[in-house]
Amino acid sequence: MKTPFPFSAIVGQDEMKQAMVLTAIDPGIGGVLVFGDRGTGKSTAVRALAALLPPIEAVTDCPVNSADPADCPEWAAIIDRSITTRPTPVVDLPLGATEDRVTGALDIERALTRGEKAFEPGLLARANRGYLYIDEVNLLEDHIVDLLLDVAQSGENVVEREGLSIRHPARFVLVGSGNPEEGELRPQLLDRFGLSVEVTSPRDIETRIEVIRRRDAYERTPESFLAEWQPRDAELRARILAARAALPDVRASNVALHDCAALCIALGSDGLRGELTLLRTARALAAFDNAPEVTRDHLRAAAPSALRHRLRRDPLDEAGSTARVTRQLAEILP
Incomplete structure (x- = not known):
């Protein structure tokens, strides 16, 4: 898997980068909505954020990234309760995702082969304590929007169907991106984003040249390009950790x-x-x-x-x- 473009190497778009850094310091701010032209680095910034964020401590076998074995849901049947570090989750929610894929559903394979009624976690479980990213969020289907509103309000995913009664924590920072020309966002979901930023294509030649130069270097010589920018990402990560400690x-x-x-x-x-x-x-x-x-x-x-x-x-x-x-x-x- 290719290493994401370094967060510090993104040219301009200072407000977008600031918003993402601030939600990393205090996830309670809420999500980030990034609206703007195509090709302005919206998706690149989200991928870069994943590599920038400090790792989290979580129970090894826990499907919802619980920090303590006592917080792991009973249905997960945890075997390995040791604590390990893992990258901060950044989970994509594709536009065509079904409700079962988002919330989780009955594990059909186990039901057919073993006759067991077990729960297969969805994207909301994987995103707990991390980020849930939706590209073209303004095109999201209404029933998925309603589902996300419920979970964002309660911080908990509840599945009551097919004989299952499942609950698990689902606290995440929602990051959405989109092009306003392709449709507006429902007011109820818009209000759930803590921050909203607007990105545009750079208008001056020097800035555009620098964007091209850095992207070209990343594509042609990724090892040396990443080596050049990793110290700056590490410095930014250290500032985020220091800010988290100072925030209270x-x-x-x-x-x-x-x-x-x-x-x-x-x-x-x-x-x-x-x-x-x-x-x-x-x-x-x-x-x-x-x-x-x-x-x-x-x-x-x-x-x-x-x-x-x-x-x-x-x-x-x-x-x-x-x-x-x-x-x-x-x-x-x-």
């Missing part, structure tokens, strides 16, 4: 809370999820910067990705959501 101690003053609320009121965002996500994202960014407290700079940097997909449509305002957030940032957080 990062403070958010009443001024920061006031700024979050004032900005969301000015933008007319629905509910309180905007404020909570903005604060959580800014805190992760402060931890990444090794800062003891959330500042307005952190809020300004986090606001576009945390809020642009939560705005109500205003027929009297022709500006896009990013422009509206930027405009209110200039007024509320000058």
